[in-house]
Amino acid sequence: MSDAPPRVVLRRDALDQGFSDDEIGRLTRRQDWVRLRRGAYLDGAPPDGAAARHRLLVRAALGGLRRPAVVSHQSAAVLFGLPLWGVRLDRVHVTRRPPSWNDASRALVVHVGSLGDDEVVEVGGVLVTSPARTAVDLARTLPFDRAVVVLDAALHTGLCTGPSLSEALGRCAGRPGVRSASRAVSFADGRSESVGESRSRVALHRLGLVPSDLQFRVRTLDGVLLGRTDFAWEDRRVVGEFDGRVKYGRLLRPGQLPGDAVFEEKRREDAIRDEGWGxxxxxxxxxxxLTRLGARVRRALSRGG
Incomplete structure (x- = not known):
């Protein structure tokens, strides 16, 4: 069985190859071809996952453009493999240099903005806005917490650095959403390792329960490392953990079962508590x-370690 991705077929190319509209209709009714959007079909079953399906939409959209454009915003983020939380992926986003005009349809959103040559890179043969420009464009257009998820991931994976984000932000001076983007860039922290940790950090700041450190290493009095925790309130000797199920999958060693990882995590937590940490x-x-999260964290802080 082939692992090759399904092929995107444009109607115009199919007609050039001798297919008729009737044949295309029969192929789609038999589900040999799956309609991606108007004039674009998938020769095979669509993949699982919104990001994988969006990559195919990007290919289909670019094939149907009459004027060249650069993939941008959430579509660029998908091509870079950046996580998106609460962001719609039903339309492809592109950017064109002026003179042009903003436009939107059911399948495509066209943004207009100046792009330096160094703000355009190639990903898999597709022209895409650079990681820093992509992250800042999203920070200008997304709500704060969703922007932080992207920015944290861009920093954590090394796609962006603090200076590269600042430079991209400076180039966007005067554009809509720059103040919001500046706030999100200032808040971003590459130590957050997941969507859940980034969302947690935003929530804790909104609750006024700002941790003193991230990725805090808990050690015994003899200096033996017991573990690394997501958050710490060192003055109260309390550490915090975002407990997403996927985390245990990341903890698995080759051949280890999920139940073993959970048991090992329990032993790690007991060892941390034995050292006087809550x-x-x-x-x-x-x-x-936020009410429930705030109550849970405040109870822990009131008890202390």
Whole structure:
């Protein structure tokens, strides 16, 4: 069985190859071809995952453009492999240099903005806004917490640096959303390792429960490392952990079962508590309720280690 990705077929190319509209209709009714958008089909089953499907939409959209454009915003983020939380991926986003005009349809959003040559890179044969420009464009257009998720990931993966984000921000001076982007860039921290940790950090700041450190290393009095925790309130001797299920998958060693990883994590937490540290954990559901998250963390801080 081939692992090759399904092929995107444009109607105009199919007609040039001798297909008729009737044949295309029969192929789609039999689901041999899947309609991606008007005039574009997928020769095979669509992949799982919104990001994988969006990559195919990008290919389909670019094939149907009459004027060249650079993939940008959330579409560029998908091509770079950056995580997106709460961001719609039903339309492809591109940017054109002026003179042009902003435009939007059910399948495509066209932004207009100046682009330096160094702000355009190639990803898999596709012209894309650079990582820093992509992150800043999203920070200008997304709500604060969603922008932070992208910015944290861009810094953590090394796609961007603090100076490169600052430079990209400076080039956007005078454009809509720059003040919001500046706030998000200032808040961004590459020590956040996941969407859940980035969302947690935003929530804790909104609650006035700002941790003193991230990725805090807990050691015994003899200096033996017991573990690294997501957050710490050192003056209260309390550490915090965002407890997303995927985390245990990241902890797995070759051949290790998920249950073994959970048991090992429990032993790690017990060792941390034995050193006089309190531990507070929260989940995705807690992030959807600031009241619940705030109450949980405040109880832990009031008890202390």
């Amino acid at each position: 531990v507070v954990r929260w989940t995705w559901a807690d992030l959807d309720s």
